[in-house]
Amino acid sequence: MINFEDELRKFHPSMEIEGVEEAVNNHDMTDMTDIFLAMMREKADAEVQARAQGQAQAQAQMEQMMYTSQLP
Amino acid sequence: MKCYQCGNRLSQEDFCTGCGADVGLYKKIMAMSNYYYNDGLAKANVRDLSGAVISLKQSLKYNKRNMEARNLLGLVYFEMGEVVMALSEWIISKNFEPVKNIADEYIDALHSNPTKLDNIDQTLKKYNQALQYCYQDSKDLAIIQLKKVLSINKNLISGYQLLGLLYICTGDYDNAKRTLFKALSVDTSNTTTLGYMKEVNRLIREKEEKTGKKVSQLPLETISYQNGNEVIIQPVYEKEKIGYSSIINIIMGLLIGVAICWFLVMPARMAEQTQLNDEKFKEVSEQLASEQASKQEIEKSLSDNLNKMDELQRKYDDLTGASGRRTELDYLLEAATAYVEDPTDSLTVMEEMDNISEDYLETAKDSYKNLYNALKNDAASLASDEYIENAKSAVKANDYKTAIEEYTKAWLLDKDNSDVLMNLAHCYRQNGDTKKADELYQQVIDTFPDTQNAMDASDYITGEE
Numbered sequence: 001m002i003n004f005e006d007e008l009r010k011f012h013p014s015m016e017i018e019g020v021e022e023a024v025n026n027h028d029m030t031d032m033t034d035i036f037l038a039m040m041r042e043k044a045d046a047e048v049q050a051r052a053q054g055q056a057q058a059q060a061q062m063e064q065m066m067y068t069s070q071l072p
Numbered sequence: 073m074k075c076y077q078c079g080n081r082l083s084q085e086d087f088c089t090g091c092g093a094d095v096g097l098y099k100k101i102m103a104m105s106n107y108y109y110n111d112g113l114a115k116a117n118v119r120d121l122s123g124a125v126i127s128l129k130q131s132l133k134y135n136k137r138n139m140e141a142r143n144l145l146g147l148v149y150f151e152m153g154e155v156v157m158a159l160s161e162w163i164i165s166k167n168f169e170p171v172k173n174i175a176d177e178y179i180d181a182l183h184s185n186p187t188k189l190d191n192i193d194q195t196l197k198k199y200n201q202a203l204q205y206c207y208q209d210s211k212d213l214a215i216i217q218l219k220k221v222l223s224i225n226k227n228l229i230s231g232y233q234l235l236g237l238l239y240i241c242t243g244d245y246d247n248a249k250r251t252l253f254k255a256l257s258v259d260t261s262n263t264t265t266l267g268y269m270k271e272v273n274r275l276i277r278e279k280e281e282k283t284g285k286k287v288s289q290l291p292l293e294t295i296s297y298q299n300g301n302e303v304i305i306q307p308v309y310e311k312e313k314i315g316y317s318s319i320i321n322i323i324m325g326l327l328i329g330v331a332i333c334w335f336l337v338m339p340a341r342m343a344e345q346t347q348l349n350d351e352k353f354k355e356v357s358e359q360l361a362s363e364q365a366s367k368q369e370i371e372k373s374l375s376d377n378l379n380k381m382d383e384l385q386r387k388y389d390d391l392t393g394a395s396g397r398r399t400e401l402d403y404l405l406e407a408a409t410a411y412v413e414d415p416t417d418s419l420t421v422m423e424e425m426d427n428i429s430e431d432y433l434e435t436a437k438d439s440y441k442n443l444y445n446a447l448k449n450d451a452a453s454l455a456s457d458e459y460i461e462n463a464k465s466a467v468k469a470n471d472y473k474t475a476i477e478e479y480t481k482a483w484l485l486d487k488d489n490s491d492v493l494m495n496l497a498h499c500y501r502q503n504g505d506t507k508k509a510d511e512l513y514q515q516v517i518d519t520f521p522d523t524q525n526a527m528d529a530s531d532y533i534t535g536e537e
Contacts, residue, residue: 013200015156017193023160031136
């Protein structure tokens with residue numbers, strides 16, 4: 001059974017010619033490619049960060065080893 | 073397809089041969105975008121416009137730079153009557169790819185016809201107005217407004233749907249069905265339209281079960297079939313009423329035919345016939361006029377001839393004496409006869425000769441003139457004396473009137489006799505006509521100056537007026 005009020009809510013005012021600019025400006029342009037590229041960038045950043053962290057740890061271990069080998 | 077990182081053309085591998093980037097997922101995303109574009113295109117081909125919109129939007133969610141999908145989405149919106157949405161898609165498309173873009177042509181086509189664009193804008197405004205009426209529960213006004221909108225923008229799906237919904241709510245299921253059929257002819261698989269159609273059919277069935285009468289003349293279900301890529305919706309078939317209505321239709325047809333014949337054909341035929349008659353009438357009139365003219369000419373010539381004949385006859389009669397009229401010759405002969413019989417009867421001779429006119433004498437033969445002069449010379453003096461005697465006798469009898477006549481005749485015969493003129497003047501004076509008498513006295517003075525009569529006449533002139 002159709003409810004007129006409920007159905008009427010589904011109808012929205014049609015956009016007029018003057019609203020084209022607004023429609024273009026407000027258009028959500030984000031697509032899957034944008035998300036993918038963002039993910040790739042995040043991944044690359046994470047890798048760079050992890051690499052730098054690993055290097056720092058290795059250097060610390062090296063220094064620790066050198067220090068212990070010099071002990072009498 | 074190009075690498076998203078370095079722009080190098082991608083190969084079959086899942087990594088970029090230029091920069092070594094992992095492009096496996098990127099390729100899958102592009103493939104999904106193309107898949108949805110193809111799906112949308114297939115749906116658009118069979119006029120499943122709402123389905124095409126969903127697929128094309130999905131395609132653009134995967135890849136916003138898929139220009140074919142975006143341009144097609146604009147076209148589908150345009151077909152659905154959503155011109156502004158179509159325009160915005162084409163503008164975005166043009167921004168992404170400014171050159172060699174078919175969206176350019178679409179935008180130009182719209183801009184080159186400002187009237188049409190304005191009309192479309194007006195219909196959109198009216199549609200929004202109709203929606204406002206719906207919110208205000210003014211369904212009748214909304215229906216009127218939507219009818220106007222759909223008469224101009226015949227593909228506005230949302231307009232048909234709203235109108236159908238309004239018809240359903242007002243219980244006008246027949247019109248609701250017709251409207252929804254139109255919506256389906258534009259967009260065959262719109263779920264909203266199909267849902268309304270199903271509801272209408274259900275309501276019609278319910279009503280028919282309740283009332284036991286056929287509520288709608290239209291079939292309950294839409295008959296549609298696919299022919300290749302085309303979905304064909306069978307037009308609503310309405311069985312033609314037979315019986316009285318057909319007879320009435322035939323009669324009306326006949327009446328209309330007769331009316332057309334009477335108002336269109338007959339005047340032309342009558343005008344043509346009238347023109348022909350006018351031409352004939354003109355021709356006959358001209359003939360009649362020429363015949364009348366010739367008749368008058370003949371009559372005139374006949375009359376002239378008759379007159380001439382009468383004249384000739386008269387002359388002939390005069391010459392032959394058949395008319396009984398006496399001629400100058402007769403007068404002269406009478407005068408000569410009277411003179412031969414009695415030379416002293418000068419009065420008879422002169423009376424006959426007085427009838428001869430001066431004009432005739434001028435043209436008469438010499439022998440005639442000679443005889444005339446001889447008779448006149450002999451008879452004139454005698455006649456004059458006789459007139460004088462007669463006048464004197466009349467004066468003695470105091471008959472001045474007769475005396476005047478006699479003296480006048482004597483004066484005419486002998487104008488050298490001043491006594492006659494003098495006596496004539498006396499007679500006038502005695503008769504009481506002093507004016508005439510004065511004239512004659514004056515004539516005596518003028519004609520016979522230096523005579524006794526002239527001197528006497530001057531005494532007699534009274535000078536009365």
